[in-house]
Amino acid sequence: xxxxxxxxxxxxxxxxxxxxxxxxxxxxxxxxxxxxxxxxxxxxxxxxxxxxxxxxxxxxxxxxxxxxxxxxxxxxxxxxxxxxxxxxxxxxxxxxxxxxxxxxxxxxxxxxxxxxxxxxxxxxxxxxxxxxxxxxxxxxxxxxxxxxxxxxxxxxxxxxxxxxxxxxxxxxxxxxxxxxxxxxxxxxxxxxxxxxxxxxxxxxx
Numbered sequence: 359x360x361x362x363x364x365x366x367x368x369x370x371x372x373x374x375x376x377x378x379x380x381x382x383x384x385x386x387x388x389x390x391x392x393x394x395x396x397x398x399x400x401x402x403x404x405x406x407x408x409x410x411x412x413x414x415x416x417x418x419x420x421x422x423x424x425x426x427x428x429x430x431x432x433x434x435x436x437x438x439x440x441x442x443x444x445x446x447x448x449x450x451x452x453x454x455x456x457x458x459x460x461x462x463x464x465x466x467x468x469x470x471x472x473x474x475x476x477x478x479x480x481x482x483x484x485x486x487x488x489x490x491x492x493x494x495x496x497x498x499x500x501x502x503x504x505x506x507x508x509x510x511x512x513x514x515x516x517x518x519x520x521x522x523x524x525x526x527x528x529x530x531x532x533x534x535x536x537x538x539x540x541x542x543x544x545x546x547x548x549x550x551x552x553x554x555x556x557x558x559x560x561x562x563x
Contacts, residue, residue, distance in 0.1 A: 387406070388538035394545045401515065405553060408511065409560050412485070413503045424501040428490035431562050432485060433506070439481045440558050443516075446474035447551035450523075454544060457530075463528045472523040475547070479516050482509070505561060512557055519546045 389393075424430070453467035486506075496503045506547050522543040529535035 390538050390542035391545055394542045398549045406554050408508050425499050428501055429494050433562050436562055438480055441550055442474050443478045443554055446471045468527050468530055472527050475520045479520055482513055508561055516550045519550045522546055
């Protein structure tokens, strides 16, 4: 990397002198990525608290868990939904690899990732409707309260992250998506994707 120079007038001779100036270093990460990473760390602590509280209540319950009079969670169908979310994360990674070289191909992969994310969110909503109809509510039991609190919190994050993906998709189609903005959106979506298998394991299984 070459050294830049700055022109200045010498006080003694009045001549124009070139002074070497060290070039600015490229930041390791953009401010958006750093801010989103800090947000993700804070949210990780939030979910860790929820899961810890749920685990304590579950392991110290005096009755069988989940309560025998409560509907069972759809383990098999949610496993398929979990797979769709994980594939969405992989597809987004592929899109980011193509972004710098082939914007058109990156848009296709990004659209597929957003579509899988939308499938996950819609499927979770349908699951909630079915469980509510079967009698599992936040007031029906501690099991129901923790289920809707933990899964609902993740659902809100997934919905917000999906909005970010759709925003990035629209900007990418117009050719105005900045790399730093795309990286920031990816950090949020990867957080949503990576968190869900842990919640599925602790809440559903």
